[in-house]
Amino acid sequence: MKTLLKEARELKNLKTREVAQLLGIDQALISKFESGSRKPTKDQVSKLATLLEIDFETIMVSWLKEKIIHEIGQGEFALKALRAAEEELKLNISPSNNKVSTVLQQLLNEIDIFKAKLNTFSTTETSVIAQALEIEYTHASNWMEGNSLSLAETDLVINEGQTISGKSMREHLEAINHQEAIEFIKNRVKNNASFGEQEIISLHTIILRGILPKEAGHYRQSVKKPPLCSFKYNVYFEY
Structure with a gap:
């Protein structure tokens, strides 16, 4: 995910300082996200995706993957636990509800970004x-x-x-x-x-x-x- 964030930022010709200012996040955190030494929260990932125009599904899958690996490590039962979790998720997740939630979240993120831009004016x-x-x-x-x-x-x-x-x-x-x-x-x-x-x-x-x-x-x-x-x-x- 760190490469995804850095490449998207550079593609939009934004400095880490500018991203931090627009999202209300400390500049040092943005640098740590890109170096992989710090993991963003789900809310931060969502806002970064909106600002940097990264496909929401792509970045969320990458973020969740890293989060899961970090949590379960590579123990003896890791893969079995993942398969069990996959089966349970298939039974409980509603695709239509998930889609609506994603669209709504992106709209809210855009509002936050526009508000942040407006706040940069005197x-x-x-x-x-x-x-x-x-x-x-x-x-x-x-x-x-x-x-x-x-x-x-x-x-x-x-x-x-x-x-x-x-x-x-x-x-x-x-x-x-x-x-x-x-x-x-x-x-x-x-x-x-x-x-x-x-x-x-x-x-x-x-x-x-x-x-x-x-x-x-x-x-x-x-x-x-x-x-x-x-x-x-x-x-x-x-x-």
């Missing part, structure tokens, strides 16, 4: 990226509803407080209100606060503030307010 860089994504989200959401503000104009309205010539007040408010709604949700998440019927009504109020003040935060007159337990599926607002 706080300032991360903040700039988040702000840009929020502006794009606001612009795209409003554009789908007929708002004619461009992405650049949306940015100027929200971050610079500018008024764009030729654009209606409603279009300006749609941009501003949408951004405020995002901040409302972010604050609730940050404070680990609940998010129920009242919070959804508050969001609706923010979105329609100054646009349709009479409808903002209210149920339609023709629709009876549903019980709280079915709120998730049956809420109708006027917009």
Whole structure:
């Protein structure tokens, strides 16, 4: 397995330091994995496979083989024990369940790696990226509803407080209100606060503030307010 890890790392032109940083593993451990003086854990093997794009089955078989040999050694009954274990595994392992578990684990590993890459950015860089994504989200959401503000104009309205010539007040408010709604949700998440019927009504109020003040935060007159337990599926607002 040590050769498999080293060759895969060099193929991707990564230094041991870079692999260690991306996976949150000490650099010295990466070197020991490649020299064979230290065995990675199952979780570490899984993450290494994802980062270095090594076939998951190949590396897991190699890791398990070395682990088994290390555990049972080469005693008199080693081979008999292996054959007995093989027969039991054939009876107990479900191939379909194993496949689903492998796919899920690879997805989780990819998420961890992307998160590690994101953590390499400075706080300032991360903040700039988040702000840009929020502006794009606001612009795209409003554009789908007929708002004619461009992405650049949306940015100027929200971050610079500018008024764009030729654009209606409603279009300006749609941009501003949408951004405020995002901040409302972010604050609730940050404070680990609940998010129920009242919070959804508050969001609706923010979105329609100054646009349709009479409808903002209210149920339609023709629709009876549903019980709280079915709120998730049956809420109708006027917009």
